Each structure stands twice: as structure tokens, then as C-alpha cells.
Amino acid sequence: MNHNIQKLLLLGDEAVARAAMDAGLSGMYAYPGTPSTEIMEYIQSSAEATERNIHREWSSNEKTAMEAALGMSYAGKRAMVAMKHVGLNVAADGFINSAITGVNGGLIVVAADDPSMHSSQNEQDSRFYAKFAFVPVFEPATQQEAYDMIFDAFELSERYKIPVLFRITTRLAHSRAAVELKLTIPEKKLKLPADQLQFVLLPAIARKRYRALLSTYESLKYDLSISKFNSFTDGSDRRMGVITCGIAYNYLMENFSDSKPDFPVLKITAYPFNKDVFTEITDKCSSVLILEEGYPIVEESLRGILDNGIKIHGRLDGMVPRDGELNPAIVAKALGLSVSAGRDVPEIVRMRPPSFCAGCGHSDMFSAIIEALKSYSPGRVFSDIGCYTLAALPPYDTINSCVDMGASITMAIGASDAGLFPAVAVIGDSTFTHSGMTGLLDAVVKNSPVTIIIGDNSTTGMTGGQKSQATGRIENICLGIGVSRDHLRLITPIRKNFEENVRIIKEEFEYHGVSVIIASRECIQTAIKRKKSRASNELS
Amino acid sequence: MKNDIILSGVGGQGILSIAATIGLAAVECNLFLKQSEVHGMSQRGGDVQSHLRLSDRPIASDLIPHGRADIIISVEPMESLRYLPWLSDTGWLVTNSSPFINIDDYPPIEEILSEIKKIKNHIIIDADSIAKRIGSLRSGNMVILGAASPFIEIPYHNLENAIRNLFKPKGEEVINLNLKALRAGRDFTGK
Numbered sequence A: 001m002n003h004n005i006q007k008l009l010l011l012g013d014e015a016v017a018r019a020a021m022d023a024g025l026s027g028m029y030a031y032p033g034t035p036s037t038e039i040m041e042y043i044q045s046s047a048e049a050t051e052r053n054i055h056r057e058w059s060s061n062e063k064t065a066m067e068a069a070l071g072m073s074y075a076g077k078r079a080m081v082a083m084k085h086v087g088l089n090v091a092a093d094g095f096i097n098s099a100i101t102g103v104n105g106g107l108i109v110v111a112a113d114d115p116s117m118h119s120s121q122n123e124q125d126s127r128f129y130a131k132f133a134f135v136p137v138f139e140p141a142t143q144q145e146a147y148d149m150i151f152d153a154f155e156l157s158e159r160y161k162i163p164v165l166f167r168i169t170t171r172l173a174h175s176r177a178a179v180e181l182k183l184t185i186p187e188k189k190l191k192l193p194a195d196q197l198q199f200v201l202l203p204a205i206a207r208k209r210y211r212a213l214l215s216t217y218e219s220l221k222y223d224l225s226i227s228k229f230n231s232f233t234d235g236s237d238r239r240m241g242v243i244t245c246g247i248a249y250n251y252l253m254e255n256f257s258d259s260k261p262d263f264p265v266l267k268i269t270a271y272p273f274n275k276d277v278f279t280e281i282t283d284k285c286s287s288v289l290i291l292e293e294g295y296p297i298v299e300e301s302l303r304g305i306l307d308n309g310i311k312i313h314g315r316l317d318g319m320v321p322r323d324g325e326l327n328p329a330i331v332a333k334a335l336g337l338s339v340s341a342g343r344d345v346p347e348i349v350r351m352r353p354p355s356f357c358a359g360c361g362h363s364d365m366f367s368a369i370i371e372a373l374k375s376y377s378p379g380r381v382f383s384d385i386g387c388y389t390l391a392a393l394p395p396y397d398t399i400n401s402c403v404d405m406g407a408s409i410t411m412a413i414g415a416s417d418a419g420l421f422p423a424v425a426v427i428g429d430s431t432f433t434h435s436g437m438t439g440l441l442d443a444v445v446k447n448s449p450v451t452i453i454i455g456d457n458s459t460t461g462m463t464g465g466q467k468s469q470a471t472g473r474i475e476n477i478c479l480g481i482g483v484s485r486d487h488l489r490l491i492t493p494i495r496k497n498f499e500e501n502v503r504i505i506k507e508e509f510e511y512h513g514v515s516v517i518i519a520s521r522e523c524i525q526t527a528i529k530r531k532k533s534r535a536s537n538e539l540s
Numbered sequence B: 001m002k003n004d005i006i007l008s009g010v011g012g013q014g015i016l017s018i019a020a021t022i023g024l025a026a027v028e029c030n031l032f033l034k035q036s037e038v039h040g041m042s043q044r045g046g047d048v049q050s051h052l053r054l055s056d057r058p059i060a061s062d063l064i065p066h067g068r069a070d071i072i073i074s075v076e077p078m079e080s081l082r083y084l085p086w087l088s089d090t091g092w093l094v095t096n097s098s099p100f101i102n103i104d105d106y107p108p109i110e111e112i113l114s115e116i117k118k119i120k121n122h123i124i125i126d127a128d129s130i131a132k133r134i135g136s137l138r139s140g141n142m143v144i145l146g147a148a149s150p151f152i153e154i155p156y157h158n159l160e161n162a163i164r165n166l167f168k169p170k171g172e173e174v175i176n177l178n179l180k181a182l183r184a185g186r187d188f189t190g191k
């Protein structure tokens, strides 16, 4: 290793964060979500970010984060917003329209996809959104590429005045490798857009800007700063060429650790591309195999509707599984190489699903809910996304839904509209301020007979205990939205209060209007962390 | 040189401090390294694993292919068995013998140990007792790393240096405790 160059061992997420800082980032915006969380956390824990006063506060949700980042870009500075893939659904309105307004300071939108759903509700592919919005995409294969490409992404964003989607997936986000750092770029100065109407999407302006966007998108297909990331390596065996997207390249090359592929390989890590990118490989080979992490997006575009070109293999013809993440073995099988295998897992090995931590307030909250529900038929608890979703598993088996953040309250409203009474919603504090408050307003306005139980552990627990925007504010938010004082109940979910909590919950189940029960008890994990850091502060 | 290592345990048991120690040592030896971690959902008392790959040449995949791991290092005995599909025929399985029981149907420990003993190259170490004897249960991870260290192609003193660097913020006492733990594990396997 060359010691003149600084090298750090970084997670893919950290490489993205470090690169953005080194490329003159002024504002980082995000809402936590696996596997994207460590991007913001890296910047929050960086002494340099503190010194430079880079913006690094969490936002209430991905939409507010996206829009705040766009505002930073409006003011001429470089901004980045990061989220997990489903976060892009929440931010989609702002994201898609930011392509039409265009940007001023460079703007990177990082979407961390989770193929195989290690900790997600689906495995949607964010490249789809980029195409939908006519936005370029960078999809690095390694931590080093992730670091390097951030510089290019900012540069491209400013040159074309367009946001850039930066797509990473779980394995890159959460894998560590050495990354060589570049020289840093200073932050930009405050500078408002030259055209004061650039960001005003009145139809007359939007039509013009949309046409400009369409032509920009065509130019991007021929821009060297994108095409240089799509590289072709020739090979003598022309029976089947291989096209890889993003980290699929690693799984291909893993099968050739002692040799080199003797067939042509096209490695794609940036979009959009023009036809010529492919003709080199498709002209030479009688068939191609496409390896992409996520949806068969490149595969579909190559096939087209008529699918009458050269033979194409991939997820659509079953050569590669239709769903789930790739790995070296899947690639080996598709190439007809031998697949190594170890022993089977012995039968005595049991499943070890995640569970509530010892001392978790959610478990006492659910014990009381279960008791209070005993006199009703099952199937009436709409829940949400967070640690409390574990109540779907034994021994609790209590909740009947977990769809998207905030859907507990609104689904309870709809079910109560249909005649279900009582209809119950269970939601966490961070989820409540992410997307629950607007649903609560709907309930209040029509006085829906729903009971909303907010499991307030004063943190965003599931993703590792990030600061929750809700902390200390829930009661006033509910009152402000219009929940009646008499039906805003505060409980502490501890064993000692069991009888009393059951009584309160039962009373509110029977009320024919909106009730909110706030069950407050600090997350045991954050409590431990807090005590540890206090102890070490007292020592020093 | 190539070492593919699977680290396993239960969320909260701290397998990442083992990974960090090997990682720092590998960097000091100018080796290439990739280490994939599991974050998020599975941390709540569920099974966790980390793939750690060391090589003197660039490494392609962040994941170890099935049947290719040289070592499984596990801080929990049942968890060590969960990753047998990754272990190569000649690979070593090094595991703690103390079970972490947070499920109702945890199998009898004797049955687990006898499954482990079916693997030709195995080391079963009561890291919890050794760590307690040394002075802190929390150094159990380093006892297990020590027990696995003869199979990792990194000089022992580089692992020691890594511990010094990793625990520097926590002070001399913690460093020495962990060095002692590493040594105790190493001696166990050496015998």
C-alpha cells in the first residue's frame, strides 16, 4: 500500500458519506432506514463535519429530507439526501419534480435497495424511479467506486442541472473495504439560481422545463462522464457474452479468481446509455446473459416487446432466479460452471427470529393490549413498521397489518368506516411523526371511532436508536391536531401498571370517537447507551 | 494467501469486535479485505453473521461462496452449525461452547456439541469461563478469536496490535484484559 495516499476501511455507506464530505457537501438530509442509515450516522459522528458545520440533522421523513436537500441545492450548495428504497416512495413527489425544476447546487439522491428483503417490506428497484423521472443513475460495484463516483455525480448534477440517483444495495452498503481518498473540494458559496422562475412549476413553465429535461436525458446517453463507467472487455469465446450491472460484476468475477473470463463482458455502473454501449457485445456474441441486482430492467429494455434480437438470458427466462439477490453460486450456475457446496445445516438447528429485548416497553404494552382485546373477536389491530411489528410473531400474535409507515392509523380509519368497532392502531413514535400525524387529522376531522396506541420509546428503535423527532412532542401534537383531552391517555407500560393499563385501554376501545393512548417508556437499548456515555463523561 | 472467515452469533453478542480486530490487523499487513455485516432487523436477538475475506490479491465478491470458508468463528454453538453450508471440506470450525438461549425450543447442548464434533477440524472452547477467570465475561470474544488465531494467516503480534488500537479509547486496563483473553484462547488451541 502506498502510504502517501490516505486509505480508510469503510462500509459502502460510509464511503458514500466520506466522498460527499470530501466533494464539498454542505447539507446531508435523511430519515433512517436499513441499509442507508450509516450514511448520515457517519457524517454525524465526523469531527470534520462538526467543524465545517455541515447540515446533518435527521428529517421527519424522506419527503421532508428530499425537499430540504432541494432547498439547499436551490441556494447553490451541494446537498445529499439518503434513504432506503421504500423511502423513495415517500419522497417520490419531490424527487420526480426535482428533475423538472432541475437543481442549482449539485444534488445526489442516495437510494439503498434491499434485494432479498433482509429488513424490508419489498425489494423494489430504485433504477426504475430514475427512468421514470429521467434522471441519471450511478450504481457502483465496490466501495472505492462508490467513493469515486460521488465526485462525478456532483459534477454531472451541476453541469446538467439535474439531480442524480445514486443506487446502492445491501451488500455494498454494509460491507467494509479499504477506500483510497481523493483531494477535497471546498464547499460552494450561497448563490441563488439565475432564473428566478426555475423552480416554479406552473404548467406553462413546467411544460418548457419538461421538454428541456427530455432533451437533457438524450444528451446524457452520450456523455462521457456516464459512458466512462460502462466498460467492455473482449474475450475469445463468443458463444455467450455477459452484461453485469452494479455489484453483479463482483459475483461474476468471484468465479474467476484464479483466471480471467474468456468471454466478452460489459460492466454497467451508470445510466442512461445509448444503443452503441450494447452493440459491441451483441454484435460479437450469439447470446448474452444479463446479471443485475434487483429487477430485470436492463434485460427488459434489451429484449423490447418483440424480443426478436439475439438470444438473451437473465431473470426473465429463468437462467437467473426471478427474485432475490444474486451471489457467486447463482452466477456460476447460469454460466454452467460447477457450484461449490458445503455441508447441509443439521436438522437440530432451530430458527432464531428477532424478538423484543429484555426490558422493552413494547412487550408490556402488548401484554396489556392482548388482555384488553380478550372480549373482542380477533383481527382488529392495524400496526405499523418498527420494533413493535415483532408483535406479529409468537407469543404475541397480536397485530394484523404492517404495510407502510403510517398505514396503521389510516387503515384503522378505513376499517372503522366499514363498520369494524373497535378498530385499533398501534404505531411507534418515530413512525407517528413520519407519516401518522396526517392520518390522525383525518380521524379527528370525521371523528372516526378508532383507538390509536402510540408506543413511545423516545427513539427510532428498529434502525438502531436514532433521535426521534417525536420525543417530548407527541402529547401536544395530538392536542394540536384536535384529539380531545379526555381521550388522550398517557400510560407507562411496565408490569406493575398492567391492571390499570388494561382498564384504560378497554375504556378507550369502548369510546365512539378518536382516542389516543401514549404508552411511554424509554427504549432499553438507548437507556443503556445513555447510561454508558454518562458514566464515561463522569470519568473523564 | 486467502482466508475466508464466517463470524456468527446472536444479535447483541458483539461479533463485530472480532471482525474489527481481524480487519485492523489485515490492514496493518497490507492485505486486501472485504467484510460484510448484517445490520437492522436481525440485530434484535436474532441470528447474525459477518463474512470476512482476506487476501493478498483484490477480492471480488463481498459474500463468501458456499463451501469455500476456511474458518467459522462462532460465539455461540448452535449458530456455528447454521453456517456449515459455507465451510470448506478442510475448513476449521471454532466455537464457544456456552449456549445463548433466548428461544423455547433450543436443542439440548449435548446434541449440538456432538454435531459440531462431526466436523473433522473443530475447536470447542468454553470462552465464557475462561473470560470470567481472566476478569471480565465481556472479553469472551477475544478468547474465541485467540482460539481461532492459529488458522488465520495473520501474524499473532498484528492481532495484538489491532487490539491495542481498537481498545485505545477505553484505556490500558481494557487493552490488557483483551490481550490476556486473546492469549488464553491461543494457548487453548496450541495445547
Ligand SMILES: Cc1ncc(C[n+]2csc(CCOP(=O)(O)OP(=O)(O)O)c2C)c(N)n1
Pocket (backbone or CB within 6 Å): A031, A032, A033, A034, A062, A084, A086, A087, A090, A385, A386, A387, A388, A405, A427, A428, A429, A430, A431, A432, A455, A457, A459, A460, A461, A462, A463, A468
Ligand atoms: C418509508 C420507510 N422509511 C424508513 C423505514 C425504516 N424503518 C423501519 S422501522 C423504523 C423506525 C420506527 O421507529 P419507531 O416508530 O419509533 O418504532 P420503534 O422501532 O422505536 O419501536 C424505520 C425508520 C421504512 N420501513 N420505511
